[in-house]
């Protein structure tokens with residue numbers, strides 16, 4: 001790790017320097033919410049945002065994309081791999097940890113070339129944040145990004161203490177050598193104080209220890225029926241979740257019935273058709289089963305880390321006001 005300091009007065013020129021790499025996306029206020037949008041000017045950024053509605057997974061797993069074109073007659077196919085280079089600016093630690101989890105699934109387990117190429121062509125710049133009443137990343141160990149970013153900017157009073165974690169991050173520091181300075185002792189003291197204070201700001205707590213066991217033991221618990229009766233089955237909780245990564249694959253034939261394209265798009269385990277397989281069997285036909293499945297998936301440790309990074313999105317955007325932590329507190333028997 002390399003540490004450096006960016007003074008506030010140099011922030012705009014540093015931001016502009018990122019354009020040499022590719023398009024810059026950052027958090028922007030959209031109506032009552034926030035989203036990662038392409039930004040042409042530093043003034044468009046809302047760096048004190050609580051969370052975006054759609055997480056940065058959208059840069060690596062597109063909500064909808066064509067993955068290859070095929071010609072059945074000639075038995076040929078042509079992959080559609082994007083080469084665009086982008087900078088995703090202002091990513092919170094929970095979302096960086098979610099991308100690390102996606103990397104395990106999409107790169108480490110069985111490389112997905114579409115995902116992998118986008119990861120290679122993306123610079124991730126993290127930014128420090130403050131929790132609101134929906135955040136519980138501290139509970140699940142994702143409130144600090146140890147790695148998974150190129151640069152991380154920790155706000156201090158007159159600018160940012162920067163951590164650089166990769167070659168791309170070191171290069172960004174090198175090309176900004178006139179504006180990026182050495183860290184001073186007072187900067188380190190302030191960084192430590194701010195990190196310490198931030199830990200005291202969390203209002204929501206979830207005990208993640210043994211959660212996977214608690215969930216398995218709660219298979220017949222009344223909690224699933226209680227919340228399934230409230231749930232609309234809309235799938236929003238999956239779409240806004242930074243670790244949900246199920247997708248559906250469709251072959252679209254052209255009218256010549258020889259050529260076509262294969263497309264994939266985000267899917268949701270909360271939708272009825274998610275469990276529908278050939279022959280008409282649905283292995284999760286009821287909302288109770290789908291809700292229980294989602295919570296079991298989020299509490300699973302099968303990727304070596306819990307599948308929930310505590311971002312709070314599924315609670316904030318649930319139209320039925322189902323509170324994620326409350327459900328798990330009932331599962332644990334902490335509340336009735």
Ligand code: SF4
Nearest residue numbers: 231232234235237318
């Ligand atoms: S967002 Fe809420 S209402 Fe919609 S499927 Fe998820 S839990 Fe159900």
Ligand code: SF4
Nearest residue numbers: 241308309311312314
């Ligand atoms: S389950 Fe909810 S709180 Fe956890 S990562 Fe997904 S959206 Fe965020």
